[in-house]
Amino acid sequence: MPGSSRLPVSLPNFRKQYSFSRPSSRQQAVTQGLDIIRNLLLVLFILRYTRKTWIHLRGYGLIGAIERLYKDVYKRLYGLFLKLPFVQAKVRADVDKAIMELETKLVPSGPGVTKYTALPASGWTAEQVREELKKLGEMKHTRWEDGRVSGAVYHGGDELSDLQGEAFRKFGVSNPIHPDVFPAVRKMEAEVVAMTLALFNAPETGAGVTTSGGTESILMAVLAARQKAYHERGVREPEIILPETAHTAFRKAGEYFKIKIHLVPCPHPSYRVSTSHVSRLINSNTIMLVGSAPNFPHGIVDDIPALSRLAVSKNLPLHVDCCLGSFVIPFLARAGFDAPDFDFRVPGVTSISVDTHKYGFAPKGNSCVLYRSSAMRSFQYYICPDWSGGVYASPNMAGSRPGALIAGCWASLMNMGESGYIDTCHKVVGAAKRVEDAVRESPKLKHSLQIVGKPMVSVVAFRSPVGAKNGPDFVDIYSVADGMSAKGWHLNALQDPPAIHVAVTLPIVAAVEELVKDLEDVVESVKGQVEDGKKGDAAALYGVAGALPDKSIVNELAAGFLNSLYKV
Numbered sequence: 001m002p003g004s005s006r007l008p009v010s011l012p013n014f015r016k017q018y019s020f021s022r023p024s025s026r027q028q029a030v031t032q033g034l035d036i037i038r039n040l041l042l043v044l045f046i047l048r049y050t051r052k053t054w055i056h057l058r059g060y061g062l063i064g065a066i067e068r069l070y071k072d073v074y075k076r077l078y079g080l081f082l083k084l085p086f087v088q089a090k091v092r093a094d095v096d097k098a099i100m101e102l103e104t105k106l107v108p109s110g111p112g113v114t115k116y117t118a119l120p121a122s123g124w125t126a127e128q129v130r131e132e133l134k135k136l137g138e139m140k141h142t143r144w145e146d147g148r149v150s151g152a153v154y155h156g157g158d159e160l161s162d163l164q165g166e167a168f169r170k171f172g173v174s175n176p177i178h179p180d181v182f183p184a185v186r187k188m189e190a191e192v193v194a195m196t197l198a199l200f201n202a203p204e205t206g207a208g209v210t211t212s213g214g215t216e217s218i219l220m221a222v223l224a225a226r227q228k229a230y231h232e233r234g235v236r237e238p239e240i241i242l243p244e245t246a247h248t249a250f251r252k253a254g255e256y257f258k259i260k261i262h263l264v265p266c267p268h269p270s271y272r273v274s275t276s277h278v279s280r281l282i283n284s285n286t287i288m289l290v291g292s293a294p295n296f297p298h299g300i301v302d303d304i305p306a307l308s309r310l311a312v313s314k315n316l317p318l319h320v321d322c323c324l325g326s327f328v329i330p331f332l333a334r335a336g337f338d339a340p341d342f343d344f345r346v347p348g349v350t351s352i353s354v355d356t357h358k359y360g361f362a363p364k365g366n367s368c369v370l371y372r373s374s375a376m377r378s379f380q381y382y383i384c385p386d387w388s389g390g391v392y393a394s395p396n397m398a399g400s401r402p403g404a405l406i407a408g409c410w411a412s413l414m415n416m417g418e419s420g421y422i423d424t425c426h427k428v429v430g431a432a433k434r435v436e437d438a439v440r441e442s443p444k445l446k447h448s449l450q451i452v453g454k455p456m457v458s459v460v461a462f463r464s465p466v467g468a469k470n471g472p473d474f475v476d477i478y479s480v481a482d483g484m485s486a487k488g489w490h491l492n493a494l495q496d497p498p499a500i501h502v503a504v505t506l507p508i509v510a511a512v513e514e515l516v517k518d519l520e521d522v523v524e525s526v527k528g529q530v531e532d533g534k535k536g537d538a539a540a541l542y543g544v545a546g547a548l549p550d551k552s553i554v555n556e557l558a559a560g561f562l563n564s565l566y567k568v
């Protein structure tokens with residue numbers, strides 16, 4: 001064949017270069033292949049960390065990232081310092097002492113107290129039980145009945161309580177896990193969800209479930225977002241972008257469901273979440289944006305329309321936490337107050353948590369989580385098709401659930417009706433405005449206290465004015481909290497920044513003038529005091545906690561507190 005001699009490589013050579021037949025060149029090839037794989041892996045590894053670093057730098061900015069690094073190192077060093085043997089001994093002693101004091105406050109003891117740590121050998125008579133329950137009901141406590149407790153007791157009046165009692169009695173044994181056995185509970189649950197969806201202007205496609213409380217509603221919304229991102233986008237390292245003022249339930253969800261939480265500042269003067277920070281933190285691992293309407297610490301409603309624009313443009317779910325706003329915020333406009341945009345009418349809002357057991361006045365243990373579509377809801381379902389106990393399907397965290405609570409919730413919603421909630425909104429928001437106006441205008445308060453942002457619903461927070469210096473009008477806000485405690489009030493102490501809030505409930509409405517007067521007296525009495533040496537509980541706890549870079553001591557104290565809840 002004449003043409004064959006013109007081949008650039010002679011056949012034997014070709015074979016030598018590319019053949020795998022000889023052992024030595026096979027080895028060589030394997031080594032080469034391994035080299036390539038190793039280099040590829042190295043490149044992937046470097047790319048991955050470069051990308052992570054880039055996302056981190058973009059999210060927090062160079063200065064922010066350095067600040068975070070500095071804080072982290074400082075915190076770790078401080079943690080090591082706390083572990084030094086002599087420091088540890090001192091810390092241990094202090095923590096133990098504080099926990100002992102806590103226990104003596106919480107756990108009654110002494111000659112008059114009988115403790116029951118084992119079953120009575122033969123059961124008590126109903127009369128005996130009743131007698132003991134009566135005594136238990138009369139234990140010394142902070143007087144919520146006189147409107148002395150911020151938040152905590154969302155009470156719709158004695159008549160409603162009686163009605164709830166009747167609902168409990170009728171549906172005490174019921175369990176929605178068996179809808180065929182308890183069809184009425186299924187009906188009531190579906191109706192509670194439907195009424196709540198309507199109240200929050202859900203579209204036709206809207207869907208929801210009831211849960212045991214705000215925390216479970218939030219856990220479920222976060223879980224649904226995580227599952228959705230996993231199934232639709234393959235997100236394996238999920239992240240949530242959270243206003244730092246959002247409820248801790250989101251951080252709990254992060255811990256339970258292995259989701260990274262980015263906290264976004266909510267700066268003075270609006271104390272709303274900084275949407276430019278939110279925007280910078282969004283990346284391919286983001287599964288959800290969050291806004292509160294309103295938040296727990298300051299009663300501030302985040303800029304939901306701005307968050308919605310971000311969510312829509314990045315095609316991300318946006319959860320609005322209306323746990324606290326519950327059945328007050330939807331009635332603001334109809335009660336004649338300024339109303340923000342917060343519900344499903346804002347296009348990017350995909351889920352909302354609503355606590356019927358707050359201003360819905362349902363018995364404790366009731367809440368709803370609502371979704372824009374039933375497709376989103378199904379991401380929170382748990383289904384086990386192959387259990388030996390049968391095909392198992394459950395809509396939320398619990399298995400068996402108390403039908404009695406659903407009946408109590410249904411009864412409350414029906415009994416209150418729109419008129420009842422509009423009336424409540426008038427009273428509660430009116431009283432909150434009264435506290436706000438007093439702090440802004442009263443000559444005794446306005447130079448020493450400053451309202452945090454622009455509260456719109458039922459919570460009013462105040463602090464020592466930004467930049468206030470020690471002087472005749474200066475107050476240490478925690479001393480104000482302790483002064484109010486001494487007068488029998490139970491207000492909430494807040495941190496970062498130090499502040500106090502009042503969450504107005506119906507019992508507080510009746511006591512609001514007293515509250516303002518006592519606040520004026522307390523502020524007068526602590527004005528100008530910088531250090532009085534002897535600090536009250538709030539000043540002691542938050543004074544120390546705020547100054548600690550590493551919170552392990554606070555963690556130990558808090559765990560000790562939880563332990564003490566189970567001391568007989």
Ligand SMILES: *Cc1c(COP(=O)(O)O)cnc(C)c1O
Pocket residue numbers: 213214215216247249292294295296321323324355367
């Ligand atoms: C109360 C509350 C929740 C949920 O709390 P639960 O105690 O679990 O009902 C969530 N978000 C806000 C803003 C709240 O005030």
